[in-house]
Amino acid sequence: MEFFSYMEKYDYEQLIFCQDKTSGLKAVIAIHDTTLGPALGGTRMWTYETEEAAVEDALRLARGMTYKNAAAGLNLGGGKTVIIGDPKTEKNEEMFRAFGRYIQGLHGRYITAEDVGTTVQDMDTIYQETNFVTGISPAFGSSGNPSPVTGYGVYRGMKAAAKEGFGTDSLEGKTIAIQGVGNVAYHLCSYLHEEGASLVVTDINKEAVKRAVDEFGAKAVEPDDIYDVDCDIYAPCALGATINDETIPRLKAKVIAGAANNQLKDASHGEVLHEKGIVYTPDYVINAGGVINVADELNGYNKERAMKKVETIYDNVSQVFEISRRDNIPANLAADRLAEERIERMRHSRSQFLQDEKHILKHRL
Ligand SMILES: NC(=O)c1ccc[n+]([C@@H]2O[C@H](COP(=O)([O-])OP(=O)(O)OC[C@H]3O[C@@H](n4cnc5c(N)ncnc54)[C@H](O)[C@@H]3O)[C@@H](O)[C@H]2O)c1
Numbered sequence: 117m118e119f120f121s122y123m124e125k126y127d128y129e130q131l132i133f134c135q136d137k138t139s140g141l142k143a144v145i146a147i148h149d150t151t152l153g154p155a156l157g158g159t160r161m162w163t164y165e166t167e168e169a170a171v172e173d174a175l176r177l178a179r180g181m182t183y184k185n186a187a188a189g190l191n192l193g194g195g196k197t198v199i200i201g202d203p204k205t206e207k208n209e210e211m212f213r214a215f216g217r218y219i220q221g222l223h224g225r226y227i228t229a230e231d232v233g234t235t236v237q238d239m240d241t242i243y244q245e246t247n248f249v250t251g252i253s254p255a256f257g258s259s260g261n262p263s264p265v266t267g268y269g270v271y272r273g274m275k276a277a278a279k280e281g282f283g284t285d286s287l288e289g290k291t292i293a294i295q296g297v298g299n300v301a302y303h304l305c306s307y308l309h310e311e312g313a314s315l316v317v318t319d320i321n322k323e324a325v326k327r328a329v330d331e332f333g334a335k336a337v338e339p340d341d342i343y344d345v346d347c348d349i350y351a352p353c354a355l356g357a358t359i360n361d362e363t364i365p366r367l368k369a370k371v372i373a374g375a376a377n378n379q380l381k382d383a384s385h386g387e388v389l390h391e392k393g394i395v396y397t398p399d400y401v402i403n404a405g406g407v408i409n410v411a412d413e414l415n416g417y418n419k420e421r422a423m424k425k426v427e428t429i430y431d432n433v434s435q436v437f438e439i440s441r442r443d444n445i446p447a448n449l450a451a452d453r454l455a456e457e458r459i460e461r462m463r464h465s466r467s468q469f470l471q472d473e474k475h476i477l478k479h480r481l
Pocket residue numbers: 231232233262263264266295296297298299300301318319320321324339353354355356375376377403404406407
């Protein structure tokens with residue numbers, strides 16, 4: 117990948133490589149766009165096959181956060197970090213402290229939080245070095261683990277998608293196939309079970325499957341069989357790119373609504389779903405609950421206020437479908453339009469000069 121060409125193509129602001137020999141830290145921070153405010157996005161720790169794959173992932177995920185934050189109505193830009201390494205065996209305290217110092221060096225242009233492979237404890241360690249971290253322990257007056265709130269937001273967004281697909285937002289009696297029952301999907305399952313949906317789940321982690329079967333009466337299938345399940349709704353809640361040329365012909369669902377980031381292998385798969393009449397709920401609109409929750413920390417965390425904002429995911433999803441129908445475009449492009457239009461409007465409205473301390477010639481006094 118030609119990094120500068122890619123950055124120019126999608127108008128990225130900054131790419132930062134962080135290396136710390138003592139702790140083994142190898143991290144890439146990507147800042148996509150800060151028109152709306154500081155870039156807020158989580159830190160992913162993952163074993164990438166190549167360094168290039170890690171940079172590519174950081175860039176892609178950072179841009180996704182720009183769109184997610186814009187569509188959620190947050191005054192935040194988009195950024196993301198990936199740390200190269202196995203989260204199960206390669207973490208140490210010095211690593212996250214070194215990383216915290218790199219974040220501090222950005223003076224608030226980037227604020228981090230949890231993502232796949234990182235935990236509240238890791239955020240607490242980063243907090244030893246910088247204030248530009250969210251999702252730290254509630255003991256510090258913070259919002260803690262964002263996953264339960266993301267799960268609730270996905271549940272609300274799924275109801276809006278059901279309304280679009282079935283004419284009612286009730287999920288009672290619906291069969292929902294869930295790929296990956298980790299942190300977010302566990303909470304999603306509890307809401308769906310409570311509403312009376314039938315769940316079919318899969319995961320490469322047998323413990324996670326057992327928990328869903330035992331607690332929610334879910335039926336378990338093998339990971340590759342999830343695409344063939346006879347269901348009303350398919351919920352991708354594991355990793356990205358699972359909606360692709362191989363899987364779309366196998367899907368039986370009328371509605372797709374899940375937590376995973378970057379669900380479509382590429383934008384053309386949104387077009388294919390649109391043509392097939394499948395209601396696709398854009399990932400970054402439906403899974404914004406976690407970022408909405410951690411973003412509230414910027415105002416001094418208030419759970420009630422944060423949850424009120426998370427409720428708006430239902431309306432945001434409905435608005436995307438409205439744009440999709442109005443402009444006869446696939447839902448993924450309708451979501452992009454919603455986010456891009458907001459960024460452009462704000463870019464214009466913020467172009468007016470506003471004096472701050474740096475413009476006062478006080479050193480001459
Ligand atoms: N945690 C959040 O608040 C949040 C917010 C927004 C988006 N997301 C996205 O939602 C997704 C899930 O996040 P999470 O925090 O629950 O992560 P997680 O790691 O807790 O859960 C993911 C689960 O998927 C399983 N999995 C991985 N590959 C699989 C495969 N091929 N088939 C079946 N199962 C597989 C894993 O074993 C794991 O149990 C991710 O894509 C994440 O980026 C999470």
